[in-house]
Each structure stands twice: as C-alpha cells, then as structure tokens.
Amino acid sequence: MAEFPQMIEQQFGRLLQSQRVINCKLITKSDTVDLEHPGYVFLPIPADTGLVVNIVTMGGDVVPLTLATNEIIPILAKRVLSTSTTANNIYILY
Numbered sequence: 001m002a003e004f005p006q007m008i009e010q011q012f013g014r015l016l017q018s019q020r021v022i023n024c025k026l027i028t029k030s031d032t033v034d035l036e037h038p039g040y041v042f043l044p045i046p047a048d049t050g051l052v053v054n055i056v057t058m059g060g061d062v063v064p065l066t067l068a069t070n071e072i073i074p075i076l077a078k079r080v081l082s083t084s085t086t087a088n089n090i091y092i093l094y
Helices: 004-018
Strands: 024-026 039-043 051-057 062-067 071-080 091-093
Touching: 039 051, 039 062, 062 071, 071 091
Parallel strands: none
Antiparallel strands: 024 091, 039 071, 039 091, 051 062, 051 071
C-alpha cells in the first residue's frame, strides 16, 4: 500500500481539497447495519475488475457500482450491502 497516498491524490485531488480523509478501514458488508463511519468506498485489489459494490448513499439511495482495480467512489456511503455485492476486502475512507 505504499502507493496509496499518491493514487488518492491522482484520482481525487479536488475532492480531497474539500473533504479531508483521515482514516481507512476494512468494512463488513451488511444489509441492516450502517457503517461506523460513513465514507468513500475503496477497493484495493491487484488484478480483478468488474466487481459490484452495492451501497446505500448518505441520502438513502441504493446504488450498485461496478468498480475497477484500485478505484475509489466519490460518493459518501453509509452502508455497503451484502446483497448483490460481489467484491470482498472493501475499505472505507473517512
């Protein structure tokens, strides 16, 4: 994960200027329990694409997202659903 800060800066420089990310945590998918800290979904996988992460946004919408390798979604998520989520080892940046 040595390249992690550089990757975040490259992909989300403008976002991070307005939103400070102070932590990164491996999350547990759940259809009923919100994340302890809402944040941005990050999938640090080395060689897999097309995995789906089904999230509940801070506004309450359910959005299935297809992620590429090392992609960060710039939508605040309050829950990562177990149902229809095919990705594992999902992190939340908050």
